Amino acid sequence: MNLDLPPAGPVFLPGAAADVPAEPTDLCLVVAGGKLLVRGDGGFHRVAEVPGDDDTGLVPLGTLDGVAVWAAPHETADDTLGDWRGWRELAAGLSEPLAALAGRALQVVTWRRTHRYCGACTTELTDVPGEHARRCGNCQLYVPMQLSPAVLVAIRRPAPTGPAEQLLLVRHSYGPTETWALVAGFVEAGETLEQAVRREVAEEVGLRVDRLAYFGSQPWAMSGPGVVLAGFTAYCPDPEIEPVVDGRELTQARWFDLDALPEALPPTYSISRWLIESVRVG
Template identity: 65%
Template sequence: MTVPPPERPPSTTDHAADLSPAPGDLGLVVSGTRLLTTPDGGLPRVGELPAETGWVPLGTLDGVPTWATETADPSRAATQRAVGRWRSWRALAAELPEPVATLAGRAVAVVTWRRTHRWCGACRAALADVPGQTARRCPDCGLYVPLRLSPAVLAAITRPGRSGGPTELLLVRHASGPTELWALVAGFVEAGESLETAVRREVTEEVSVALDTVDYFGSQPWAISGPGVLLAGFTATVADPDAEPVVDGQELVRARWFPVDGLPAELPPAYSISRWLIDAVAARS
């Protein structure tokens, strides 16, 4: 790989905004949710790329400065010949070490946010970058616009097995998105909610099941659902072990209990926190 597996997660502290990329820095060229990669599937160095403009600092990866830029013409022949091919973030996340995949996701998030936050929402003036921050400020009215996070929760819900059998895990199928997967109940946090309250509300709304315990598991930034989406995962147990899910018919089309030793093959990808939760519950049980 062009980028060896790093020993530390990427630092998101922006280096000096008035500097320019050096040839040995990592250069992430983004188009939509795709990134330009080297022929072996890694992330390129700035010196391997044709001249690009609009570089934005992302931070560092194992001490190496990293930059991102967006291109409106991903089919440009010079770019293709100079590096390799375009890969979706999903494809990269399935193959690259986790810290590198996280960096690629940050590039997608920052570039998307910059493209969609060009104008002041209060007075319509063009926003200006705030040096050293992933933020913009209106030069006319002073409105400060950081890259705000959008927290979402997902829960691995379990109940005791029937007649002394293995623990059962509640999995659902969604009406949109990757509809072929058996996934976890999930949803965005609303204003005024704690993460735990959001878990209980989403589970009640989507499958009509009341929860007993709700315990934090971990988190993951998620580049596919939009700029700034942060997934917070939880494990939970049902209040009534005989409860059966009833789907809302809007966001979900199916829901059922699976024994942890008989989970379906159509599960979320291994690089997702959804799969980490499922695997953790299966291993623990």
């Protein structure tokens, strides 16, 4: 199947080991809050270019085409240092591996900033070497960087007239509210991914679906540290049934002919858009 996906770029391999010190030519992503610092040409910095003269606080992220990549946490997005951009804006102009790298930098640094103390005894946590995890020196509580899986689903149905098919798109009450997106939601404890799909579809639009098929996954920095999206396709067998939105998370839900999808779709670097395009091309 030929999909209109972002072009392949450099190979990024996530990692957490810091076996050797950072080299001046290593890649380094400077992070403050929810933004990353970019150079004038829109690229990322090298270690030698990072503001400040102390590289002991660098956090390992992995390798990009064999070159070590680090994150440099900063307290504030100081405008005097250069151009700061949010992940949504930055990812729109990057190939998928580089967008994933930028998202990983944001997720890892945010997790480290928000998990400094033990949740059991309030002692300050210490890093576990070679892992993105921390441990309490007092009660020995082990705190890994937790993953938060979420699902999203492209639902098709037969068109009420003719042999064509339609795709269900929704508008959310939060985020980019004008975008037509897919039904999505977080997986709950004790659920399989497939059970989460069926529950979210029933809760948000009141539909029953079958023929679930796994599509792929993507880390998603927009929703917080550790979030990974798992995409599915599904089928609504009744061509007459209409969606009923929950009124909380969704404001609209509509069936669209595949040859007449709206223009306000999710960004091209998102798995939501990849799913939509895969259904559109058949």
